[in-house]
Amino acid sequence: MKHLEDGKGTKIVLSPDLESIVNRATVYIQAGFPIHFIGPTGVGKTALAFYITKKLNRPYTFIQGNAELTNSDFLGGVTGFTKKKLIDNYIHTVYKSEEQEKEIWTEGPLLAACKKGHTFIYDEFNRSKPEINNILLPILQERQLPLYGVKTQEKMLPVHTNFSMIFTSNPTEYTGSFKAQDALLDRMITFRLHYYDVETEAQIISGNTGLGLEQAKRIAKVIHYTRSITTETHAPSLRSAIMIATIAKRGGIKVDFSDDDFLILCTDVLFTPSIGSRSNKSEDDIQKLIIKEIRGWSGEK
Numbered sequence: 001m002k003h004l005e006d007g008k009g010t011k012i013v014l015s016p017d018l019e020s021i022v023n024r025a026t027v028y029i030q031a032g033f034p035i036h037f038i039g040p041t042g043v044g045k046t047a048l049a050f051y052i053t054k055k056l057n058r059p060y061t062f063i064q065g066n067a068e069l070t071n072s073d074f075l076g077g078v079t080g081f082t083k084k085k086l087i088d089n090y091i092h093t094v095y096k097s098e099e100q101e102k103e104i105w106t107e108g109p110l111l112a113a114c115k116k117g118h119t120f121i122y123d124e125f126n127r128s129k130p131e132i133n134n135i136l137l138p139i140l141q142e143r144q145l146p147l148y149g150v151k152t153q154e155k156m157l158p159v160h161t162n163f164s165m166i167f168t169s170n171p172t173e174y175t176g177s178f179k180a181q182d183a184l185l186d187r188m189i190t191f192r193l194h195y196y197d198v199e200t201e202a203q204i205i206s207g208n209t210g211l212g213l214e215q216a217k218r219i220a221k222v223i224h225y226t227r228s229i230t231t232e233t234h235a236p237s238l239r240s241a242i243m244i245a246t247i248a249k250r251g252g253i254k255v256d257f258s259d260d261d262f263l264i265l266c267t268d269v270l271f272t273p274s275i276g277s278r279s280n281k282s283e284d285d286i287q288k289l290i291i292k293e294i295r296g297w298s299g300e301k
């Protein structure tokens with residue numbers, strides 16, 4: 001298991017499987033192909049994307065998909081006006097006043113990244129409406145950016161050779177996600193991520209919070225058990241595990257299976273309205289099952 005920095009100060013944990021994914025993804029990007037991490041929420045897609053940009057040692061641009069995104073959010077647009085007043089009073093009997101108005105154009109993140117050769121992280125790209133992402137097709141195929149709505153003589157901008165893209169997405173079963181167009185998916189190399197094993201998650205929890213590894217392992221075990229009785233789209237993520245660990249550490253709560261405060265903390269964090277049972281059990285039933293299971297581990301180290 002490796003502990004490395006992602007460039008934003010976050011410690012990244014790489015199990016041998018994750019390290020292999022990162023290495024392959026880096027090679028594919030360097031060969032000129034975009035990559036895509038798809039997986040359940042909070043599995044670590046964005047963390048890997050940032051780590052890869054650090055490994056590539058190139059500047060990056062980050063944008064998050066959303067249903068309101070438009071072409072001008074990618075390419076830029078008019079963000080204001082400057083007004084200039086020219087007064088000609090050179091001869092005191094003649095007075096001439098002239099006003100000029102000029103648009104202020106601000107370059108959008110995609111246009112800037114294509115020009116400068118950044119790695120463009122498009123996080124949760126399928127939260128944007130699919131037609132908005134059409135602009136990416138010629139970039140990924142012909143390496144030309146179509147300049148829709150940009151006031152220029154050119155219709156296409158050749159993309160910098162270092163420009164690359166990392167996409168992340170949740171499967172379409174997640175609320176607020178659109179089905180991405182096949183033509184776009186066909187142009188990228190997709191890695192499917194699934195929640196990691198207890199050992200890897202314990203290392204991640206410990207690395208993110210400073211909680212001891214043994215205690216982190218107990219939290220990972222609770223999360224894993226909860227996932228075994230919930231569906232993947234409605235299961236607790238690493239984010240919930242990190243939340244439990246942070247609160248336990250800061251709040252002085254003992255991470256112990258027989259400690260009632262720990263049990264209450266786990267159920268408070270884990271029972272979000274998005275949790276869903278595999279066997280149509282009610283939220284209450286899942287909660288009871290989990291508490292019973294955790295109590296059964298009391299005395300375990």
Ligand SMILES: Nc1ncnc2c1ncn2[C@@H]1O[C@H](COP(=O)(O)OP(=O)(O)OP(=O)(O)O)[C@@H](O)[C@H]1O
Pocket residue numbers: 010011012013014018039040041042043044045046047048124168169170204207208238239242
């Ligand atoms: N390999 C890892 N090493 C260290 N921390 C990690 C790792 N993977 C995930 N994390 C941590 O887990 C949390 C969730 O990860 P991240 O935000 O990358 O998930 P995601 O899959 O992008 O989630 P979402 O689908 O909600 O955007 C973050 O706090 C992140 O720092």
